[in-house]
Amino acid sequence: MQKQPGFLRQELGRGYNLIFQETWPAWISGIFLAILALILFLWWHTWGVAGGFSNWGQWIYYLLGIDESAPQKGPLLQGMSVSNIGLLVGAFVSALISKQFALQRAPRLEYLKGIVGGALMGIGAALAAGCNVGGFYSALGMLDLGGVMMMLGLFAGAYLGLQYLLWEMENLEQGGAGGESSPKKGGFDWKRAGPYIGGLFFLLILLAFQTYSWLGYTKMGGVLFIGFLIGMVMHRGRFCFANAFREPFMTGDSSMMRGVIISLIIYGFGAAAMKWSFVQPPGAGVYHPFWLGSLGGGLIFGFGMLLAGGCASGSIWRAGEGHLKLWLAVLGFFLLNYPTSRFLDQSGIKEYLGKGIFIPAILTWQGGLVLFILFLLGLFILLRWNEYTEKFVAF
Amino acid sequence: MEELSMNPLEIPCDNFLDARGLTCPIPLLKAKQEIAQMHSGEILELWGTDPKTKNELSVYCKRNNTEFLGYIDTEDGYTKYYIKITWVKN
Numbered sequence: 389m390q391k392q393p394g395f396l397r398q399e400l401g402r403g404y405n406l407i408f409q410e411t412w413p414a415w416i417s418g419i420f421l422a423i424l425a426l427i428l429f430l431w432w433h434t435w436g437v438a439g440g441f442s443n444w445g446q447w448i449y450y451l452l453g454i455d456e457s458a459p460q461k462g463p464l465l466q467g468m469s470v471s472n473i474g475l476l477v478g479a480f481v482s483a484l485i486s487k488q489f490a491l492q493r494a495p496r497l498e499y500l501k502g503i504v505g506g507a508l509m510g511i512g513a514a515l516a517a518g519c520n521v522g523g524f525y526s527a528l529g530m531l532d533l534g535g536v537m538m539m540l541g542l543f544a545g546a547y548l549g550l551q552y553l554l555w556e557m558e559n560l561e562q563g564g565a566g567g568e569s570s571p572k573k574g575g576f577d578w579k580r581a582g583p584y585i586g587g588l589f590f591l592l593i594l595l596a597f598q599t600y601s602w603l604g605y606t607k608m609g610g611v612l613f614i615g616f617l618i619g620m621v622m623h624r625g626r627f628c629f630a631n632a633f634r635e636p637f638m639t640g641d642s643s644m645m646r647g648v649i650i651s652l653i654i655y656g657f658g659a660a661a662m663k664w665s666f667v668q669p670p671g672a673g674v675y676h677p678f679w680l681g682s683l684g685g686g687l688i689f690g691f692g693m694l695l696a697g698g699c700a701s702g703s704i705w706r707a708g709e710g711h712l713k714l715w716l717a718v719l720g721f722f723l724l725n726y727p728t729s730r731f732l733d734q735s736g737i738k739e740y741l742g743k744g745i746f747i748p749a750i751l752t753w754q755g756g757l758v759l760f761i762l763f764l765l766g767l768f769i770l771l772r773w774n775e776y777t778e779k780f781v782a783f
Numbered sequence: 784m785e786e787l788s789m790n791p792l793e794i795p796c797d798n799f800l801d802a803r804g805l806t807c808p809i810p811l812l813k814a815k816q817e818i819a820q821m822h823s824g825e826i827l828e829l830w831g832t833d834p835k836t837k838n839e840l841s842v843y844c845k846r847n848n849t850e851f852l853g854y855i856d857t858e859d860g861y862t863k864y865y866i867k868i869t870w871v872k873n
Contacts, residue, residue, distance in 0.1 A: 492833070498806065550808075626835055628835075639842075639846065
């Protein structure tokens, strides 16, 4: 009997370390991410990030008096905006609990790259009608052909972005390397207090969920909570789409991209089950401009995310971890995303970018799903082959 | 992701890189470039602030037959990494 408390304590400690201290393998994060994206799809809508940024941009332009009409919904009631806020808080809480939160300053050039990269991501996401999440991850999961095109664009953009970074390292002074992180030598040990502050924020999120419910917006409360869990999962696995698209060209390592592929297989199958059984409409989330918009948008977005050092979702969770550069990336993103979308709409260019194509509508459900799996498995094998041969490694 | 088991003062470093404040992927890119110019047996010391580097460096070293000696978190909020070059150049 004496052993019981010791054993329990040991097990709890081990579990705590495994979940909150150690970095999860990419594929574990990928599986959880797919499950959460599916829960979100069932609860509300497909997961996206750029739509929320667009809402923030719209509000900024309206409040500055540049835009005449106010957006239809406030940031606390627009779904993607709410899930973005959840994601940010989730990453913040996860970073606090794992003692990885620190305000990270960067050399000046890095700040510039953050804002320019964010702006390019905003433009790319406007062209592709979604970012790495809405335009690629969710689009592919929803069996929208635009997702495939954006993926090709993202690979190409990441390759070009990597070439730029190499050029920059050779030719530009990088600010003497070494903006220091936040001084932690005050009397108070923030790192040690992190898990408690994180726990407090977790309670606040639960309270916010309940408040939404009291006000009659249970659905939005759920979106906030699911977004929060997504933020935690992404931070715990350091789940980074920029890494996934860049690494095959940089070191050959494809563990992150393979995590994305595993995630997509689950997401795609789950979404197909919900659509085929009409739990959700088959056309849900199918609106990405095949092929020009998705491909071109992916290219610009991919280049931007290499400059910024994070994609749309990655910028949020890294901002939540305290990277000031990524805060600027988020700012650049939402300042450019909305005006670009509006310009594409008003100029009529949008019509030339393409339209959403639902794969099962062309190939039937059976054929579409088989092709979807074969495509992802083929990509998986190609990436493994590149790991051994380093054929695509740029330098 | 191994924490350093030896006293860092006793590690004879041949090359040094300061990547503090730089975010992913720059620290790894710089390390990769630096490593390419070093010789077998030499040790690289790298300073960084991006938590991502911990994972990336150890994965990179494993894939490239280079020994990741470990890292140590300093009180000033940055991490010191030690890498021993073990491969032989062609």
